[in-house]
Amino acid sequence: DYCPAYQIKPSLETKRYNGLFFAGQINGTSGYEEAAGQGLLAGINAVLCIEKEKPFILDRSEAYLGVMVDDWTTRSTTEPYRLCTSRAEYRLALREDNARDRLYPYAKKYALLGNQEIQSFETLQDSTNAEIQKFRKARIAISKIGETGKRFKRKDSISLEEYLKQPGVTIQDVLPLLGQFEQTFSDSIEVLERAAIDIKYAGYIAKQQREINKFKKMENETIPEDFSYRNIKGLKNEAKEKFSRFQPLSLGQAGRIEGITPGDIAVLSVFLKRHKETVK
Ligand SMILES: Cc1cc2nc3c(=O)[nH]c(=O)nc-3n(C[C@H](O)[C@H](O)[C@H](O)COP(=O)(O)OP(=O)(O)OC[C@H]3O[C@@H](n4cnc5c(N)ncnc54)[C@H](O)[C@@H]3O)c2cc1C
Known part of the structure; x- marks a missing residue:
């Protein structure tokens, strides 16, 4: 008793009956998260359908939910579908630490967040960007970064951004150094970690973004x-x-x-x- 995937639109509305939305194992999937994710998507789209608005569709580069729905609406699965990270080709973009950044615009659009949550997340994003700029400007003497300094033979100092990009260097190595700069760095470890991840993986993320654009x-x-x-x-x-x-x-x-x-x-x-x- 299930609905073949080719009879479902990416909005989870059935192709045969307008206004009928399916979610969960009736679509041939198995799992708690699989069912819950689809329930959310089908619920949002049912409301949008009543309000005659365009459906909400997540694509493969935005969320695992998008990967899952796209997988079984383009392939005929013979086994119950389970979502594994290996099914996503844009895994570098689909990280746990950036889930809010990826999905926040939709959560805001569909009124899933309260004013306070919206404000606190926007503040977090602004602070992260400000911290990235500070890491870019602050320079540290090569003599103060131990063994890593030996990689920079022709320089007296490097930016904290460059330091963070070095293999093996994490925000934990940078934290003890922050007190010595004229810039005042954030005292939120969450903000500093977010900024450090952005800096460290910027090259790889930009490469993946080019693939996503295509x-x-x-x-x-x-x-x-x-x-x-x-x-x-x-x-x-x-x-x-x-x-x-x-x-x-x-x-x-x-x-x-x-x-x-x-x-x-x-x-x-x-x-x-x-x-x-x-x-x-
Ligand atoms: C024994 C077992 C262990 C599992 N363990 C795991 C696990 O460890 N991890 C995991 O991720 N997944 C697990 N699963 C799979 C997971 O439970 C299901 O894939 C998931 O719960 C499906 O959710 P659903 O909402 O699609 O369906 P269901 O949870 O089955 O919900 C369907 C609901 O519809 C109701 N219903 C049916 N007919 C009607 C009707 N005519 N009118 C009104 N209501 C009706 C049913 O009573 C039921 O409440 C397990 C499944 C089983 C059977």
Whole structure:
């Protein structure tokens, strides 16, 4: 007794019955978190549907919930679906420590936070950014950073930002040094840790962000919900059948359907472009 995933939209509304939303193991998933996450998503979307607003859809780069829904709305799973971190390709972006940063704009938009929570999180974000700037400006003498200093043979001093980027150096190494600068650093360990993580992994995070931007470009190539694939010349019958069955909402989603090749996407992309121009 379950609803096949290809009959569910990424908003968790069923394709056959408008206004009917499914969450949890009825969608072929197993697990407490899997069910709870979908319950939240389906609940928000049911309200948005009543209010005739656009659905709330998280993509694969924003949350594990987005990865899960995308996985089973583009693939036919034969086993109950469980969410594992290995299923996400943007794991560096989907960290536990930045969950609030990723999802805060939505929590605010859908009124899931009280005024006090909004204010305290915005203060935390502002303080983190201010601390990053201070780490950038404050300079420490090479002689004061022990063995790590030997890596900087031609310099007398480096910024705390550079120091934090060194392998093996953590905020715990930096904390005892903070008293000696003219800048007053935050006394909140949470703020300092957030700033240190941002600095330490900035290069990797920027690289992942470039991949996410490419991914978003494909996600933004939307496909109308009632799009007909039957008359697309040059598209394999197997691809036509799969697209008709899953009814992907974007080129990105279409490309992730099992058995779909880059060639199928190229044909679909050209046809979609022509279709959009005709509609215009
Ligand atoms: C023995 C066991 C151990 C498990 N252990 C774990 C674990 O350790 N960790 C983990 O993450 N997951 C575990 N799971 C899986 C997890 O419990 C489920 O995947 C999850 O609870 C499903 O949540 P759900 O809301 O989709 O469904 P359910 O929790 O089954 O909720 C469905 C609800 O609908 C009600 N209902 C059914 N029909 C009707 C009707 N006609 N009218 C009104 N109400 C109705 C039911 O009474 C029930 O309350 C376990 C499952 C089992 C069976």
